[in-house]
Amino acid sequence: MSSESLTAKAIRRGLFAVATTSVAAAGMYSQVSIAAEAEAQVERIEVTGSRIKRTxxxxxxxxxxxxxxxxxxxxxxxxxxxxxxxxxxxxxxxxQSVHGFTPAASSISLRGAGANRTLTLVDGKRLNQYPKPAGGTDNFVDTANLPMEAVERIEVLQSGGSAVYGADAVGGVINIILKKDFDGAALKYRHGDTTGGGGASDRIALSLGSSSEKGNVSTFIEFTNNEGLTAAQREKFGVHTDKVPHSEYSQYSSYGARIAGTGTGARQLSAQECTDGGWFWDEARSICGFDRSQWRDLEPESYRFISTTNFNYELNDDVAFVGRLDFAQAKSTTNIEPMAINDYDIKVNGNELTVSYGNQLSKTFADKTTALGGDFANATDGDYYYVRRLHEFDNRRGETNTRNYFFTVGLEGVLADEYNWDVSANYGRTNVDVFRSGYATVGSMFDYITAGENGNSLLKPMSSDDVEAASYSPFEQAQSTQKNIQANLTGMAFEMAEGDAYFAVGAEYTIQDYSTDTDSESKKGNILTTGGSSGAGERSYWATYAELSVPVLEELTVNAAVRYDRYDDMGGNFTPQVTVEYRPIDELLVRGSYSRVFRAPDMHRVYGDPTTGFSQVIDFKQCAALGGEPGVTHPDPTINEICNELHIDITTGANKDLEAETGYTANIGAVYGGDAFNATFDIWEWQLDDMVSDISASKAAREYELYEHMITRDDNGTITHINSVAQNLAYKKVSGIDLTAGYNWDLDSFGDLKLNFNGTYLINSESQLDPTSEVVDNIDEGGLPQYRFNLVLGYFVQDFEATLGAYHTARMHGVNYTSFKTDDVSESELEVASQTKWNLTAAYNISDEFKLTSGIVNLFDAGPNFDPTDTSWPHYPRSVYNARGREWFVEAEVKF
Structure with missing residues (x-):
């Protein structure tokens, strides 16, 4: 043990006193090259999951x-x-979520906790949240605009880290470490395409760096252009046909052009009139329907520009000035089929005909024989409505423009040759502008239907002038910002016979705000087939934290951390954590951890205005009452609609009375590392009480007895609206097993061979709505694969390398498994089949300056595997699979 100065000893004693009275240590990952560390002298480094530097x-x-x-x-x-x-x-x-609230953004969920409970960092710094919430409710960090070429590595903490990182690290932490100290220049170009057509991509990346004795500046610029992928380019989704052959529940949309209602005698189009009008004649059901497949995107057209600049400069031997500046701009364009409406009520009473829209609009015609083109001349008294696809308005198109800014500046250094410290100020902002077309307002369509003395028939095509007069282009503007300052200090606390004890202490202060606002007509709910999301809020919190690592025995180290978070709107909370490391031999580590969890609800769930939208559901209650069967085609168009594709209004809303989520995460496992073989085994579990969530429209319609209070029905008993407000549910608990293994073969002059295995198995995933409700088995409910594993084989010889990867996802129950399960149906008939995707790549270093790479992604064109219980297009779980099919790419890199 090296000698130390009296000053260092005095500082250490003072700092340890702070550590024992401060609370919870949150970590900020400092950069370190793993490969360099393996070859260089041993020094203490920071590892994601702890602020204490270790070897x-x-x-x-x-x-x-x-x-x-x-x-x-x-x-x-x-x-x-x-x-x-x-x-x-x-x-x-x-x-792929082209119908959702956030079609231009991406995120992931670790351990089934949700994207809003998975913390994403870049170089240990928090990123501001995407201003448009997923599903209109959940805040998250967008991973679509993060740089690829600037990344050195990604570290994923596969355990809860709330005591170290704060509230949003329940499922785990993704820490993206960027390249530092790059010197020189490099240009890389990559082109990829799919063998099925569509979805081509081009990426150009430029890396620039300059170093001096005092510091470095590195800039990474990346431009990506992605061609859209349409449903018509994939036979599995219906080439010129909306019927998906893999799903018995797939059918043409019944929203073509027809009249439905309680009476009889209203006009219906013939097959010829239907096709002449631009719709599709559904022979099986003898109705004028619509073929959606040629109008829908599977993935949007997009482009992205990303720029990242890192800099560091030594002010003296002990202090460095560091920072980073990021800018990203993206544009994404999505297309879905034209509007489908059934919003205007028509009442025939004697010879009178009245057109109305709820209690807002109404007009009566004296002669039903001439009103609305004579469509109701022979209609009996009753209530009617047009079921109409407004294809004259063309695609419903959405253009999303995103601009992302991040800036951090700070100092880091060494104090008294013993303690590492850093302070930083960080600012992030995301702006999202959404412009849409292909829509009409409630009032303008009402004016068209009731225009003049007799109005217009919706069974006849609209003229271009009428479409232009009724058209409306909604828009939305959203912004989120995050301002943060933080300071950290780590070093040796005191000496012990078994080794040195180390500590970390720190504090941070954060202000978050967001706002999202739509045009005035959208906020009023006056746009047909779409809604609006608005809201604004600000939240500030501060935290202080401490961590201590004590070698109780030579083989046993105990780490303790505690953090105190204080939110201006949710109060304060202590979050403790205890971890244990036991090394009976150098090659084996036995480990365990337990941490409490505290999480404030998402800002939009607290401060957001009600979000209006539209959904397609099965009305299970009304379907049974009318003698239909869910998911089964019925000759009666009204029953068929209710049992298959009922279009309804939905509202999700904030709840200012929400409470914070609390719970725990735990892990126990072992790590073995030998010369050629290495393996890890971990059993983990997390639980959240008072978990904030809402009930989906499809779930409420399916389990109507529980959620009838959320459902609005018309006079006939059919669902017209479902209102879902954020609420604190009873709890959710998830447990599982992780297993990794790797082996390296040294083949001498024939090169090296490496095999790596990674697997996760979910033991249990359960949740409860409230203390009196039944405990729900989420795996049995459907849509959740119980296990996944990857197997990657790499071969390296001189300047050549090749990699073959297999990525397997297990079978799983369909999303509506519990609703469709009967004694007459086998379990396998209601399951999504397993899938194994293979990737093959090869690269050759032609020289030190030039490298050529090529590969095939999804070598055997696997999937996506369809869900036999999913009645909604595209009939496969988009959160697990994609429809791109087989892809190939070539890439060239030149270094200067």
Whole structure:
């Protein structure tokens, strides 16, 4: 043990006193090259999951590391692709969600906790949240605009880290470490395409860096252009047909052009009139329907520009000035089928005909034989409505423009040759502008239907002038910002016979705000087939934290951390954590951890205005009452609509009385590392009480007895609206097993062979709505694969390398499994089949300055596997699979 100065000893005693009276240590990952550390002299480094510097990458909490080289060898194009490949990723939100609130953003969920409970960092710094909440409710960090070329590696803490990082680290922590001290210049170009057509991509990346004796400036610029992928480009989704052959529940939309209602005698189109009008004649049901497949995107067209600049400069031997500046701009365009409406009520009473829209608009015509083109001349008294696809308005198109800014500046250094410290100020902002077309207002369509003395028939095509007069272009503007300052200090606390005890202390202060606002007509709910989301709020909190690592025995180290968070709107909370590391031999580590969890609700769930939208559901109650069967085609168009594709209004709302979520995370496992073989085994569990969530429209319609209070029905008993407000549910608990193993073969002059395995198995996932409700088995409920595993084989010889990866997702119950399960149906008939996707890449270093890489992603064109219980297009779980099919790419890199 090296000698130390009296000053250092005095500082250490003072700092240890602070550590024993401060609370919880949150970590900020400092940069370190793993490869360089393996070859250089041993020094203490920070590892994700702790602020204390240490000499070993394996700690009491499990961390998965993906280097930039690993990601490239496995053929991943984006950070989102790499994160989705993790076996601990249970679901993902991707740009496939073209019908959702956030079609231009991406995120992942670790351990089934949700994207809003998975913390994403860049170089240990928090990122501001995406201003448009997922599903109109959940805040998250967008991974779509994070740089790929600037990444050195990604570290994923696969355990809760609330005591170290704060409230939003329940499912885990993703820490993206950027390249530092790059010197020189490099240009990389990558082109990829799918063998099925559509979805081509181009990426150009430029890396620039300059170093001096005092510091470095590194800039990474990346431009990506992605071609859209349409449903018509994939036979599985219906080429010129909306019927998906893999799903018995797939059918043409009944929203073509027809009249429905309680009476009889209203006009109906013939097959010829239907097709001449631009709709589709559904022969099986003898109705004028619509073929949606040629109008829908599976993935949007998009482009992204990303720029990241890192800088560091030594002010003196002990202090450095450091910072980072990020800018990203993206544009994404989505297309879905034209509007489908059934919003205008028509009442026939004697010879009178009245057109109305709720209690807002109404007009009566004296002669039903001439009103609305004579469509109701022979109609009996009763209530009617047009079921109409307004294809004259063309696609409903959405253009999302995103601008993301981040800036951090700070100082870091060494105090008294013993203690590492850093202070920083961080600012992030995201702006999102959404412009849409292909819509009409409630009033303008009412004016068209009731225009003049006799009005207009909706069974006849609209003229271009009428479409232009009724058209409306909604828009939305959203912004989020985050301002943060933080300070950290770490070093040796005191000496012990078994080794030195180390500590970390720190504090941070954060202000978050967001606002999202739509045009005035959208806020009023006056736009047909779409809604608006608005809201604004600000939240500030401060935290102080401490961590202590004590070698109780030579083989046993105990780490304790405690953090205190104080929110201006949710109060304060202590969050403790205890971890244990036991090393009976040098090659084996036995580890365990337990941490409490405290999480404030998402800002939009507290401060957001009610969000209006539209959904397609099965009205299980009304379907049974009318003698239909859910998901089964019925000859009666009204019953068929109710039992298959009922279009309804939905509202999700904030709840200012929400309470914070509390719970725990726990992990116990072992790590073995030998010369050629290494393996890890971990059993983990997390639980949240008072978990904030809401009930989906489809779930409320399916389990109507429980959620009838959320449902609005018309006079006939059919669902017209479902209102879902955020609420504190009873609890959710998830447990599972992680297993990794790797083996390296040295083949002498024939090169090296490496085999790595990663797997995650969910033992249990259960939740409860309230203390009196039944406990729900989420795996049995459907949509959640019970296990995933990856197997990656790499071969390296001289300047050549090749990698073959297999990525397996287990069978799972369909999303409506419990609703469709009967004694007459076998379990396998209601399951989504398992899938194994293979990636093959190869690279050759032609010289030190030039490298050529090529590969095939999804070598055998697997999937997506369809859900036999999912009545909604595209009939497969988009949070797990995609429809891109087989892809190929070539990439060239030149260094200067």
């Amino acid at each position: 070993d990458m394996e700690t009491a909490t499990p961390v998965t590391v993906m280097s930039a080289d690993d990601m490239a060898k496995q053929g991943f194009t984006t950070i989102q692709d790499a994160l989705q490949s993790l076996t601990s990723t249970t679901s993902a939100m991707t740009t």
